[in-house]
Amino acid sequence: MPRPTASHVVYTRPLAKIGIQNTDTQGLKTKYKEIIGIFGIAALLYIASNYSNSSLLKLFDLNKPTALIYYINRLLLWCCLLLLFFYSKSFEKQDLILWKEKKPNLLTATLSVTIILFILFAGLVVIALLLNYLDFNSRTQKTVERNIIFKNNISLLVFSAFTAGALEEIVCRGYIQPRIERMTQRPLWGILLSSLLFGLMHMSYGTMHQVLIPIFFGIVFSTFYTNYRSLTILIICHFIWDLLSTLDAIR
Numbered sequence: 400m401p402r403p404t405a406s407h408v409v410y411t412r413p414l415a416k417i418g419i420q421n422t423d424t425q426g427l428k429t430k431y432k433e434i435i436g437i438f439g440i441a442a443l444l445y446i447a448s449n450y451s452n453s454s455l456l457k458l459f460d461l462n463k464p465t466a467l468i469y470y471i472n473r474l475l476l477w478c479c480l481l482l483l484f485f486y487s488k489s490f491e492k493q494d495l496i497l498w499k500e501k502k503p504n505l506l507t508a509t510l511s512v513t514i515i516l517f518i519l520f521a522g523l524v525v526i527a528l529l530l531n532y533l534d535f536n537s538r539t540q541k542t543v544e545r546n547i548i549f550k551n552n553i554s555l556l557v558f559s560a561f562t563a564g565a566l567e568e569i570v571c572r573g574y575i576q577p578r579i580e581r582m583t584q585r586p587l588w589g590i591l592l593s594s595l596l597f598g599l600m601h602m603s604y605g606t607m608h609q610v611l612i613p614i615f616f617g618i619v620f621s622t623f624y625t626n627y628r629s630l631t632i633l634i635i636c637h638f639i640w641d642l643l644s645t646l647d648a649i650r
Contacts, residue, residue, distance in 0.1 A: 432491045433578045436483065440570055441596050443479045449603040451475050464544055466552045473562045480566050483574060496573040497581070501628040508632055515623060515636045522615045530608055539605040542648075550649040560645065564638030571597045571617060572624045572633055580625075590621040616640075 455461075455468045487495040503511065531537070549556040571593050580589030594617030601613045620633050 429491060430582055433582065436486055436491060437575050437578060440479065440483045440574065441600065443482070444476065444570065444600050447472065447475045447479055448600065464548065466548055466555050469548060469555055469559065473559055476562055476566055480569060483570065487574070496569065496630065497577040498628050500630060503629060503632065511627070511632050512636050512639070515619060516640065518619055519616055519640060522619070523612055526612050526615060527608065530611065535607045537606055537608045542604055546649045549645055556645055557642065560638050560641040563641050564634045567597065567600070568620065568630055568633045568637055572620055573630050576621050576624060586625050590618060590625060593621050594618045
């Protein structure tokens with residue numbers, strides 16, 4: 400058996416003594432921490448969206464949601480984002496948002512928002528027509544109750560639209576998508592898996608519309624983010640869409 404040369408020997412102990420870690424081991428640890436972070440924030444947002452309202456109703460001894468319940472729910476979602484920020488800094492030892500933000504000029508930003516909103520509307524029409532043809536229900540009691548509350552509290556509607564736009568884009572596009580892409584080394588997986596999680600986060604509304612349409616929206620947003628690296632534009636698009644669609648629903 401040939402004697403190993405210096406190039407075949409791994410000097411783990413001397414490297415550890417001088418403070419240099421094995422990069423493969425360090426990368427693997429970061430990968431596991433990122434997986435925990437991805438599933439952790441997805442679970443937290445799912446629980447906060449699906450179960451916080453019912454828990455708050457019991458806490459305040461109420462029969463149905465009020466504006467206060469929705470305000471508290473949105474604040475809880477922001478607390479989830481704050482926890483994710485501390486997790487990425489303290490445990491992953493990296494920024495919450497991995498990709499450097501690009502700042503387009505006003506004309507580019509305006510055109511981007513307009514084009515994205517047009518694509519979202521076109522996709523919404525196609526998906527909604529298909530689901531309606533298949534006789535899927537587009538509304539539940541939860542959405543009806545929410546729309547009644549929003550109709551009587553426009554400030555809550557605006558706060559909710561901003562929360563959805565900013566928080567969901569930061570989490571799904573800013574946090575989850577780049578980490579999945581880095582793990583898999585494939586941008587397509589980052590787009591598809593982050594969009595799937597984005598759709599599943601909307602399951603609390605209880606309709607197929609509120610799962611498939613967000614998945615499509617997620618694919619559009621993630622594709623844009625992969626190519627243009629601007630969360631700001633996506634937050635603006637998401638906010639405008641949620642605001643206008645909810646205003647239309649409560650007319």
